[in-house]
Each structure stands twice: as C-alpha cells, then as structure tokens.
Amino acid sequence: MPASEDAPVILSNEPGSFAWGVLAKRHPALIEQVREAFPCGPAQHAALDALLEETTHGVIQPLAADAHDRERWAAWGQGHFGRSWFDVPFLWAESYFYRRLLGAFGYFEPGPWQGVDPFGSFKAAELRSATVDDELAALDDLAGRPADVQGPTLLAAALWGNRADLGFRLDSGGAQLSTGAEADSPVVADDSAELWSLLPPGGAAATVHLVADNAGRELIPDLVLIDHLLHAGRAADVVLHVKPYPYYVSDATMADVIDSMRRLAQARPPGRAAQIGRRLWGAMADGRLAVRAHEFFCAPFPYDAMPADLREEFAGATVTVVKGDLNYRRLVGDRLWDPTTSFNERTAYFPGRVAALRTLKSDVITGLEQDTVDVLEATGQAWRTSGTHALIQVGGRAKNA
Numbered sequence: 001m002p003a004s005e006d007a008p009v010i011l012s013n014e015p016g017s018f019a020w021g022v023l024a025k026r027h028p029a030l031i032e033q034v035r036e037a038f039p040c041g042p043a044q045h046a047a048l049d050a051l052l053e054e055t056t057h058g059v060i061q062p063l064a065a066d067a068h069d070r071e072r073w074a075a076w077g078q079g080h081f082g083r084s085w086f087d088v089p090f091l092w093a094e095s096y097f098y099r100r101l102l103g104a105f106g107y108f109e110p111g112p113w114q115g116v117d118p119f120g121s122f123k124a125a126e127l128r129s130a131t132v133d134d135e136l137a138a139l140d141d142l143a144g145r146p147a148d149v150q151g152p153t154l155l156a157a158a159l160w161g162n163r164a165d166l167g168f169r170l171d172s173g174g175a176q177l178s179t180g181a182e183a184d185s186p187v188v189a190d191d192s193a194e195l196w197s198l199l200p201p202g203g204a205a206a207t208v209h210l211v212a213d214n215a216g217r218e219l220i221p222d223l224v225l226i227d228h229l230l231h232a233g234r235a236a237d238v239v240l241h242v243k244p245y246p247y248y249v250s251d252a253t254m255a256d257v258i259d260s261m262r263r264l265a266q267a268r269p270p271g272r273a274a275q276i277g278r279r280l281w282g283a284m285a286d287g288r289l290a291v292r293a294h295e296f297f298c299a300p301f302p303y304d305a306m307p308a309d310l311r312e313e314f315a316g317a318t319v320t321v322v323k324g325d326l327n328y329r330r331l332v333g334d335r336l337w338d339p340t341t342s343f344n345e346r347t348a349y350f351p352g353r354v355a356a357l358r359t360l361k362s363d364v365i366t367g368l369e370q371d372t373v374d375v376l377e378a379t380g381q382a383w384r385t386s387g388t389h390a391l392i393q394v395g396g397r398a399k400n401a
C-alpha cells in the first residue's frame, strides 16, 4: 500500500482521463449551458468567451484587481497562476473554474446580476419535476413501516440522492440516473450499522453535522433524513453545512435549502412530506436545526487544511456526515490512492467521527477490501466514475483514539 505521500495528486493533463474530460469537455459544455439558460448581455458573453479560451488553451489568470476575494485566491493559488489549467491539481482547477464562472456571469459584482445563481434554472427545473412529486408521495407509504425499516430506507435515499447531480448529468445525458434501479446498485463499502450505532434512539443528546452536497433531488432526502434523526430522538441538534455561493453546478446554498424546505412543506396533497417540511420549519425556529455556509466549503483544498473554527465545530459533533463525491475527494485527499488504502487512516486527522455517504463519480477511492476491488475490476466497467456504485464509510479521529 503506498504511503500517503506516494499516491499521486490528481492532475488533468492525461488525455482521456476522468479529470481531463472534466476540464476539456464538461467545463466548456457548462459555459454554453449557462449562456443558453440566461439572456446574457455583451459583457457577460465576452467574459464567458474569454474564460472558455483561457481554460481550454490559455494559462491561469488571477482574479481582477477589484475582486472582493482577490487576496484570498492569490494566496490559495500561489504557484498555479501562469500555468495551464490542465497542469495544476484537479481539485484546485475545478474549484477556481467555478469561482471564475461566477465572476464572468456577474454574480459578485454590484449590479443587476449580483446574486443570480447561474445554475438556478437547472436547480428549479429539477425541483419542479414530477419525479420529485413521486419521491415525496413515496414518503406516505414509508410512514406506515416499522422504525427499523424507515431509518435505513431514508439513509439509502440520502446516499443514492447523490447520484442525481446536475454536473454529472451534463455528460452522462441522464442515462445512468434512472431511479428504478437504485435498490440493486452495488454498495462497495457499508458501515451503516456503525453509523446507526453512534446515534441510538433516545440516546445521549447527539449533535449531527451534515455537510450537504447537491441541491434538489439530493438535498430533499438529506432534509428528510435530518427530520428523521430529530423526530426519532437520534439527534438533539443538527447543523447543516452548505456552500456560501453556487458551486459545482448543483451544490446546495442557503437559497436551495429554503426552496427544498418549501417544496416539502407545500407538497400536494399534503401528506407526510408536508408534515416533515413543517417540522423542519419548526426545528429551524427553535434552533434544533441550524444552517452554516463557511467559506471553506468553496475552498480548493482537502479537509485536512480546514481552518480552526470549522475544526472546532466538527470536534463538537457526535458524527459529521459528509455527502457526495467532491466532499469525499476533499475528505481523503484528491489522489490516486490504492483502493485498499485505509479510510480510517486517511480520516484520522478529522476532529471527530465522520461518515462519508457518496456515489462514486471520480477516480478517488479508499477503504475497499481487495476482494471487492478484484470483483469490480473484473466487470470492466467504469465503476469508479460512472455513479453506479456507492459507499458508506465511517472513520475519523475517535475511531483511532
């Protein structure tokens, strides 16, 4: 097994690799999608053209002199400016791309476009979809089932909700996102029993932190799971962490939390979903559910570089649930690990217990048994990146204490 320093940091300069495809194909497609989704003016078109040219053929430019966060990114990007986007760490390049895309769109500048989410129309369309109606209606059936069925079902919904990520859909055409097959999809590592053991019903007042990933069809099951933890007495308090600004196409911001809570509360006919929406509304009012949007969630670094205030927050959690692929990359480090690398060792720096819930959508993977790897490799499928596989892994500091 390679020592941590020996596993290569993922770059995007190998044509045909997953990371190369994101920069060479997914990002240009996204620029076009944003252009088509909004009646952009000439300055926005020019800025988007320049960004497209820079990211595909040019070198990385710093933020404009008057950008509010120029200093921060100047420090975060030391050593990267002036180089090809393909030659710097993939994690950094993607993160900076989203910052630049928002800048080109006018998101940060005073003016009419300030605060307009360039991915807002994609998110809204998803939230309005009949699929969400069906998913909410299914909660009525689940309500009559025993508690030991409800919890695992809601955890699985939150896990597989990660598959429905709008960025992923840009080049998958949605073909792999059918909801019907999810129950059969393989879970390559499953520490869910350990996760539940940390949160016994009616146990000591547990505080759960949930680091959200995508809005819409992922955030709704996340919120339903949060309600379950509070309502079943498995958690006394929950802190939900979201992005401070739009990121990775569909990542959840506070505006998305509000939209999803409304979608639940206003579900028609008003069954279980509406009840859950109202309970979450109440939990926000009495402080049992709090939302935070720390700037580090849009930073281009792994979580082992988290600032002291965030470290302190996570240290106070009974468990921190970290959703999605990007958060997984940040949790274990965005490197080409041997898949049997210990997840516990990779997350030992985390200031408390941590549980990763993720569908596999990038090359990063740790904590697998060799037998599992052999079986997956023998399929010849792109199991690491296609979103057809998922995992629940529990690690973090106390595990090794």
Ligand SMILES: O=P(O)(O)OC[C@@]1(O)O[C@H](CO)[C@@H](O)[C@@H]1O
Pocket: 022, 026, 094, 162, 165, 167, 168, 213, 214, 248, 323, 324, 325, 326, 327, 329, 359, 361, 362
């Ligand atoms: O974090 P999520 O939503 O599960 O997945 C986001 C993601 O699929 O998008 C990137 C490509 O843009 C991948 O590298 C990445 O991991």
